[in-house]
Amino acid sequence: MEAPETPERQAIGGEEETTEPAEEAGGAAINEGQAAAPLEERVEQEQGPVPVVEVGDGVLIVYNDEPNLQRTILISPTEHKPESGIIRVNKPLSQALLDAEINDEIEIEAGGGTRVVTVLDIEKGLEPATPEIDAELNEEGGTGEGCRGGG
Numbered sequence: 001m002e003a004p005e006t007p008e009r010q011a012i013g014g015e016e017e018t019t020e021p022a023e024e025a026g027g028a029a030i031n032e033g034q035a036a037a038p039l040e041e042r043v044e045q046e047q048g049p050v051p052v053v054e055v056g057d058g059v060l061i062v063y064n065d066e067p068n069l070q071r072t073i074l075i076s077p078t079e080h081k082p083e084s085g086i087i088r089v090n091k092p093l094s095q096a097l098l099d100a101e102i103n104d105e106i107e108i109e110a111g112g113g114t115r116v117v118t119v120l121d122i123e124k125g126l127e128p129a130t131p132e133i134d135a136e137l138n139e140e141g142g143t144g145e146g147c148r149g150g151g
Contacts, residue, residue: 051122053100055089058123061097064105064116073097076127 055077063069080088087094096108100119
């Protein structure tokens with residue numbers, strides 16, 4: 001005896017194919033009149049939260065005016081060694097990158113002008129943030145003021 005054709009069980013080209021309702025497949029059924037979640041929200045639910053740049057992260061950037069020039073910047077709570085790609089959190093470059101997401105375009109002050117960089121990747125937690133840095137940033141105003149001359 002053949003099963004009746006229902007949305008869950010349909011004959012396709014003479015072969016029977018079984019589909020699961022969305023609820024059973026791990027999704028949520030969408031009722032008539034109910035809008036689907038926006039794509040960004042669905043992707044975030046499936047892949048987890050979108051990473052943002054925080055203190056201690058490594059950030060791969062590319063200079064938009066020199067696409068072959070990529071740099072990895074480590075945002076450090078305490079160290080500042082620009083020649084090694086380690087930039088202290090209170091410097092202008094670090095301040096500009098904080099809270100950025102992958103593919104964000106960020107304007108930075110460099111060499112007496114403004115350059116645009118794109119965040120290509122974020123590597124989380126390369127250097128742990130320290131509680132002392134919050135107190136220090138609050139004392140300095142948190143904007144990196146007084147840190148002119150590069151970032």
